[in-house]
Amino acid sequence: MSKYDSLAIVISFYSLWISSYLSDIYEVILGIILILTFGIYHGANDILISSKFLSNGKAKNSITILVFYVFQVLLALLLFYLSPLLGLLLFILASSYHFGEQQLSFLKTILPETYLRIYALSYGLMLFFLLFMMHPAEVVAIVKQITFFTIDAQHIYYGFVIFMCVFLLFTFLVLIAYPKSRGSLFYQFLFLGVYAIIFKVSSLIWGFAIYFIVWHSIPSMQLQTIFIYGSLSRFHFFKYVKDAFLYWILSVLAIGLFYYFQSTSKFFITVIFSFFSAITYPHAFVIFKMLQQKKTE
Numbered sequence: 001m002s003k004y005d006s007l008a009i010v011i012s013f014y015s016l017w018i019s020s021y022l023s024d025i026y027e028v029i030l031g032i033i034l035i036l037t038f039g040i041y042h043g044a045n046d047i048l049i050s051s052k053f054l055s056n057g058k059a060k061n062s063i064t065i066l067v068f069y070v071f072q073v074l075l076a077l078l079l080f081y082l083s084p085l086l087g088l089l090l091f092i093l094a095s096s097y098h099f100g101e102q103q104l105s106f107l108k109t110i111l112p113e114t115y116l117r118i119y120a121l122s123y124g125l126m127l128f129f130l131l132f133m134m135h136p137a138e139v140v141a142i143v144k145q146i147t148f149f150t151i152d153a154q155h156i157y158y159g160f161v162i163f164m165c166v167f168l169l170f171t172f173l174v175l176i177a178y179p180k181s182r183g184s185l186f187y188q189f190l191f192l193g194v195y196a197i198i199f200k201v202s203s204l205i206w207g208f209a210i211y212f213i214v215w216h217s218i219p220s221m222q223l224q225t226i227f228i229y230g231s232l233s234r235f236h237f238f239k240y241v242k243d244a245f246l247y248w249i250l251s252v253l254a255i256g257l258f259y260y261f262q263s264t265s266k267f268f269i270t271v272i273f274s275f276f277s278a279i280t281y282p283h284a285f286v287i288f289k290m291l292q293q294k295k296t297e
């Protein structure tokens with residue numbers, strides 16, 4: 001277990017403790033603030049990362065990438081607008097892969113690529129459904145707001161059971177074929193126990209925010225800093241924060257504008273998730289390429 005993993009466990013339990021002092025509404029507000037700061041920040045250097053694989057980060061290149069990035073975001077928004085249900089399903093699939101890919105990235109030197117991809121997807125789906133299963137009524141309400149479609153809470157439960165079985169089956173096969181992975185997979189199961197406690201004890205948004213920030217965004221920012229600047233020194237981390245600042249401000253402004261043009265009957269959190277669905281595709285693709293490149297280095 002890395003030093004950061006131990007710290008993440010401590011921060012997670014502290015976050016649960018903090019939430020016991022907050023009323024529901026403040027917990028949601030704090031969750032939204034964390035998502036808008038750390039959560040959005042971890043995607044704010046995507047352009048810089050893309051320009052790293054395309055060339056040596058020339059300004060002209062960055063503008064082309066930015067235009068392409070915005071185009072992908074608009075295309076995803078259009079899909080969401082034309083078919084919110086399909087948009088949401090694809091968003092959950094892409095997010096599941098993206099979360100699983102990062103969480104299981106330590107297996108990339110052990111497992112064949114295709115196997116790891118399917119395994120990562122099954123992990124992410126199981127993780128999302130673990131969260132959803134703990135808060136079915138809230139998930140049904142948000143999904144209804146986004147897609148105008150009422151899902152049956154029972155289906156969330158079946159979804160969890162199915163994805164968990166698939167994940168366990170894959171784990172079993174991995175353990176038999178690659179006994180070397182035993183130690184690190186053991187820790188993943190320990191972390192899953194921590195996530196289950198977090199998701200159960202906190203509200204939907206707070207539970208998601210803890211996982212998203214502590215277990216996904218901060219580790220991702222660390223990997224990205226090493227990829228872009230070559231080390232995780234304090235100097236390079238500050239450089240990462242400085243380089244991402246403008247894109248972060250622009251993204252937060254874009255969410256504000258997006259909210260302004262949405263019907264006023266929508267919850268802010270629904271707007272955030274719709275916006276996320278649009279930025280997830282280019283972000284997940286950039287990180288996919290980054291992790292692939294790291295493997296070949």
Ligand SMILES: CC1=C(/C=C/C(C)=C/C=C/C(C)=C/C=O)C(C)(C)CCC1
Nearest residue numbers: 091092095098139142143208273276280
């Ligand atoms: C939590 C949650 C949802 C899904 C959120 C997802 C899928 C977030 C993905 C974020 C990503 C991938 C960020 C980028 O790194 C739903 C289905 C909207 C319903 C309500 C609660």
